[in-house]
Amino acid sequence: MKKLSKINLSNIQIFIDNMCEQTDKYNEALETLQKDATPENFDALKEIHGKLQNSIEDSCSYTQDLAEAAQEYYDERSERWMESERGDAYAEWISELEGAQVDDLDELPESFENLEVDELEEPYVDVSLLEDIPDQPEN
Numbered sequence: 001m002k003k004l005s006k007i008n009l010s011n012i013q014i015f016i017d018n019m020c021e022q023t024d025k026y027n028e029a030l031e032t033l034q035k036d037a038t039p040e041n042f043d044a045l046k047e048i049h050g051k052l053q054n055s056i057e058d059s060c061s062y063t064q065d066l067a068e069a070a071q072e073y074y075d076e077r078s079e080r081w082m083e084s085e086r087g088d089a090y091a092e093w094i095s096e097l098e099g100a101q102v103d104d105l106d107e108l109p110e111s112f113e114n115l116e117v118d119e120l121e122e123p124y125v126d127v128s129l130l131e132d133i134p135d136q137p138e139n
Helices: 006-035 039-075 085-099
Strands: none
Touching (some): 006 039, 039 085
16 A cells, blocks of 8 residues: 555545544533433433444554555565665654554443542543544655
């Protein structure tokens, strides 16, 4: 893989959009729970939390797959190429792909009875590393 395809870039954008949408839904559910702390509202928050965490894990898996494909391409090149400026730039690009990971969410309490509503915070889902992935190595 010499560079990310339009499909790769489109998929990354879909992950970003999905995580942003899920984060908004999480924040709405959290606000609802803070106004009305009921088991039903807590269950709704847990459901959205699970969906958001799944989106994060899916995006991390996808970027890891991209990094592995790039690494395979790199490994197939000659030693001379690897030591060239182009090879160095490609190795840096692989590192950027590997580093484009979104942190997992904090765990929620197991049950409503263990819930301290005031201690719950809005999730911090930093998609900037995904947004900043270059589509190809710099030359």
